[in-house]
Amino acid sequence: MRLATRQIAAIVRKDILLELRTRESITAMAVFAVMAIVMFNFALRLRVDAFRPLTPGVLWVTLVFAGTLGLSRSMSSEQINQCMDGLLLAPCDRSVIFAGKAIANVIFTLAVGLLVVPVMAILFDETLMQPGVWLVVLLGVIGYAGAGTLIATMAASTRAREVFLPILLFPLALPLLVAAVIATSGFLDRLPLDEFVAWIGVECAFIVIFWTAGTLLFEYLVEG
Amino acid sequence: MESAIQPPAAATRIQSREQVTRAIGLAAAGMLAVALVMVFVIAPSGDVRSGGEAQRIFYFHVSSAWLGFGAWLVTAFCGVRYLQTRDLRWDRRAHASAEIGVLFITLTLLSGMLWGRPTWNAWWTWDFKLTLSALQFLMYVAYLMLRGGIENPEQRARFASVYGIVGALTVPLNFLVSRVLQSIHPAVFGPSVNAAEQGGFGVSSERFVILLFCLATFTLIYVFLLRWRVRLLEREDELAARKAALIEAT
Amino acid sequence: MTILLSATNIGKLFGMRPVLRGVSLEIARGEFVAILGANGAGKTTLLRILATLARPSGGALTIGAVDALAHPDRARAFIGLVSHQSLIYPDLTARENLEFYGRMYGVGKQRPEGADQEPGSRGERVGRRVTDDELQPLVEDALRRVGLWNRRDDLARTFSRGMIQRLTIARAILHDPLLLLLDEPFTGLDQAAAANLSALLCEMAVRNRAVVMTTHELGRGLDGVTRALILKGGQITHELRDDITAGALIALMTEA
Numbered sequence: 227m228r229l230a231t232r233q234i235a236a237i238v239r240k241d242i243l244l245e246l247r248t249r250e251s252i253t254a255m256a257v258f259a260v261m262a263i264v265m266f267n268f269a270l271r272l273r274v275d276a277f278r279p280l281t282p283g284v285l286w287v288t289l290v291f292a293g294t295l296g297l298s299r300s301m302s303s304e305q306i307n308q309c310m311d312g313l314l315l316a317p318c319d320r321s322v323i324f325a326g327k328a329i330a331n332v333i334f335t336l337a338v339g340l341l342v343v344p345v346m347a348i349l350f351d352e353t354l355m356q357p358g359v360w361l362v363v364l365l366g367v368i369g370y371a372g373a374g375t376l377i378a379t380m381a382a383s384t385r386a387r388e389v390f391l392p393i394l395l396f397p398l399a400l401p402l403l404v405a406a407v408i409a410t411s412g413f414l415d416r417l418p419l420d421e422f423v424a425w426i427g428v429e430c431a432f433i434v435i436f437w438t439a440g441t442l443l444f445e446y447l448v449e450g
Numbered sequence: 451m452e453s454a455i456q457p458p459a460a461a462t463r464i465q466s467r468e469q470v471t472r473a474i475g476l477a478a479a480g481m482l483a484v485a486l487v488m489v490f491v492i493a494p495s496g497d498v499r500s501g502g503e504a505q506r507i508f509y510f511h512v513s514s515a516w517l518g519f520g521a522w523l524v525t526a527f528c529g530v531r532y533l534q535t536r537d538l539r540w541d542r543r544a545h546a547s548a549e550i551g552v553l554f555i556t557l558t559l560l561s562g563m564l565w566g567r568p569t570w571n572a573w574w575t576w577d578f579k580l581t582l583s584a585l586q587f588l589m590y591v592a593y594l595m596l597r598g599g600i601e602n603p604e605q606r607a608r609f610a611s612v613y614g615i616v617g618a619l620t621v622p623l624n625f626l627v628s629r630v631l632q633s634i635h636p637a638v639f640g641p642s643v644n645a646a647e648q649g650g651f652g653v654s655s656e657r658f659v660i661l662l663f664c665l666a667t668f669t670l671i672y673v674f675l676l677r678w679r680v681r682l683l684e685r686e687d688e689l690a691a692r693k694a695a696l697i698e699a700t
Numbered sequence: 701m702t703i704l705l706s707a708t709n710i711g712k713l714f715g716m717r718p719v720l721r722g723v724s725l726e727i728a729r730g731e732f733v734a735i736l737g738a739n740g741a742g743k744t745t746l747l748r749i750l751a752t753l754a755r756p757s758g759g760a761l762t763i764g765a766v767d768a769l770a771h772p773d774r775a776r777a778f779i780g781l782v783s784h785q786s787l788i789y790p791d792l793t794a795r796e797n798l799e800f801y802g803r804m805y806g807v808g809k810q811r812p813e814g815a816d817q818e819p820g821s822r823g824e825r826v827g828r829r830v831t832d833d834e835l836q837p838l839v840e841d842a843l844r845r846v847g848l849w850n851r852r853d854d855l856a857r858t859f860s861r862g863m864i865q866r867l868t869i870a871r872a873i874l875h876d877p878l879l880l881l882l883d884e885p886f887t888g889l890d891q892a893a894a895a896n897l898s899a900l901l902c903e904m905a906v907r908n909r910a911v912v913m914t915t916h917e918l919g920r921g922l923d924g925v926t927r928a929l930i931l932k933g934g935q936i937t938h939e940l941r942d943d944i945t946a947g948a949l950i951a952l953m954t955e956a
Contacts (some may be wrong), residue, residue, distance in 0.1 A: 232803055232806065233804050233806070235803075236800055236803035236804055237804075238801075240789070240796075240800045242794070243455075243792065244789065244791050244792065244798065247791050247792075248791050252503050273884065293477050293695075301453075303789075306789070306790060307785050307786045307787055307788050307789070307790065308783070308784075308786075308787055309787055309788070309789055311753055311781075311783060311787055312787035312788075312801060312804075312871070313606070313787065313804070314753055314785075315751065315752075315753065315776055315779065315781055316774075316801075316804035316805060317773055317774065317775075317776040317805060317806070318773055318775050318804070318864045319775035353884065365505060375614075376612075376616065377616075379612065380596070380609050380612065380945030383600070383605070383609070384596065384599035384609075385599045385600070386599050388595065389596070390599060392594050393592045393595060394613065396588075397585050397589040397592055397617070397620075398616060398617065398620050400585055400624070401624050403626050404627050405627070420520035424514055428626065428627065431623060431626075431682060432623060433620050434614070435623070436619075437593055437621075439615070439616050439619055443612045443615065443616070444610075446533055446608045446611070447608070447609065447612060449608070449755050450748055450753045450754035450755065450756070602714065602715055603715045603716075604713075604714075604715070652845075687716070690715070690716050691716040692949075694715070694716040694717045695716075698717070698718075
């Protein structure tokens with residue numbers, strides 16, 4: 227293994243180990259997500275009889291909101307004892323650290339997605355469990371975790387910390403949210419693929435833009 | 451890093467810069483007067499469906515939107531230059547441009563609402579172009595809040611630069627999204643499917659000239675405000691530097 | 701003597717306030733340098749710049765043969781840092797902490813004895829294929845040297861302050877750095893641990909590494925120090941080579 231690959235793997239492995247031991251991030255995200263779904267169900271059904279058209283929107287807003295919990299947790303774990311300095315002391319490019327943290331965030335957010343999608347499929351009697359939807363979720367989570375890792379690093383060094391993460395991240399994540407909702411709807415409504423395949427393309431473009439930006443710009447966020 | 455305390459030799463250069471700013475301000479004020487005459491006297495009024503007399507707001511609406519979105523690109527460009535040069539002058543420009551961007555995007559939203567009320571019979575619709583403007587407004591607010599949340603000027607400049615750049619990167623995606631999603635907002639240039647029903651109107655050559663003039667006027671106002679604000683920020687930094695020097699001396 | 705670190709005219713501004721003004725120093729292999737100064741003299745800032753964690757506002761920095769401002773990632777392989785913060789994950793065990801950092805440093809094989817190949821040359825220990833099997837003996841060695849081997853599988857959050865400090869030191873020497881930087885390393889250590897650390901630092905110097913530490917305590921940890929620098933108001937005001945005693949240092953530091 228090249229050193230950079232080994233370093234990325236080391237960061238991911240460390241984050242997974244910490245998560246398995248403390249269970250703080252995924253548990254919090256999962257509980258939050260299920261709560262959000264239940265609350266959406268209550269709040270929305272009071273006026274809307276047909277809940278099904280709302281499913282993709284509810285799914286993605288839930289994932290996006292729950293995701294911020296994991297993202298800020300991922301950065302605050304590096305701030306205890308200034309562990310981020312330990313990462314920064316390693317003989318590697320800053321982009322390696324970004325990649326390691328972002329991949330770990332993808333894994334955690336995806337774990338929540340793996341829970342939320344079946345839960346919603348059961349509660350809302352929707353055909354969410356299909357390969358197309360899983361693809362949309364996978365791409366959406368990769369894009370969101372990439373942008374989120376960059377912004378969470380930024381938010382972690384501000385005075386108000388957690389407060390800043392959603393404020394800074396949501397305006398940037400909007401095109402991803404729109405694309406993911408439309409693509410999910412496309413699969414649920416069994417539309418012909420070529421009618422909405424462009425939105426999967428938007429998800430991919432988002433991934434490319436934010437993972438590139440993260441790789442290039444991360445160093446400016448961590449230099450002392 | 452530059453020293454913010456100006457040596458006396460630079461004083462004349464600053465003075466001449468301030469004179470240029472004043473001249474731009476005067477020119478912008480003069481052009482604004484002409485623009486008002488053009489918009490309210492010379493321009494033809496719209497037909498009923500495009501809002502009648504309210505259609506005249508279109509010229510200022512488009513001009514504000516141009517700067518409301520364009521100012522962010524200036525902020526992003528200054529961010530790139532800051533990260534390259536580490537010269538706080540670029541950060542002051544980025545900061546000033548964002549503040550003025552808030553002004554223009556707010557004008558865009560307000561003028562759009564004023565037109566939408568008689569034309570669409572609603573102050574606000576969740577049309578994608580409107581939502582995009584609202585989003586742009588929120589992005590400016592987030593940017594300025596981020597700046598407010600960081601004490602160290604150098605770190606603030608770095609973070610703000612990064613946010614400005616990633617914000618600009620989402621612009622093409624947002625435009626792609628707004629192009630594809632159905633919009634009731636009139637597409638002023640280029641064909642629109644059911645333009646007339648949406649309150650659309652053709653831009654005749656006369657209207658086009660007036661629009662160009664308004665765009666130029668608003669751009670000049672932007673340049674004036676930018677220079678003015680940058681100078682003010684520069685003075686704030688000078689003051690901070692003098693204060694630090696004084697504390698150091700005692 | 702080979703120069704390991706060379707800093708020229710390092711300056712650092714915090715906003716508009718200068719913290720360092722034109723600090724120049726050279727550190728050679730085998731040296732054990734103490735930087736002394738009152739609180740707020742700029743010691744920590746200087747050390748963070750030498751460790752490539754902070755960027756100076758001006759000046760040049762060479763570590764090994766590497767321009768540390770242009771290629772900090774390469775320079776970092778030669779540096780070990782003990783900072784104020786422990787950089788230890790409380791929810792990992794002592795061993796897991798070191799294993800993680802070992803992987804980050806690409807640690808695996810002992811540097812060949814003699815270890816005098818020029819630090820600028822690539823491939824000394826960076827970018828080689830290494831496996832976890834090769835990492836284990838190094839982790840064990842580092843833990844034994846700071847006396848934590850019997851607590852290796854305990855979570856770091858159960859450690860006392862002094863034990864955390866020892867683990868921090870083990871973390872910093874794990875990759876056998878050519879240049880060990882320490883920020884007030886004796887704070888929080890009891891007598892025995894302090895003596896142990898002193899011995900370890902002297903041994904580093906004897907093995908042709910270089911040690912730079914900051915301290916504001918004039919009495920402790922000065923055994924074996926070959927050079928003392930006094931930092932005042934962001935500048936190095938005095939340098940003391942022989943006769944480094946607490947008395948001499950107090951006289952210099954209180955001098956107007």
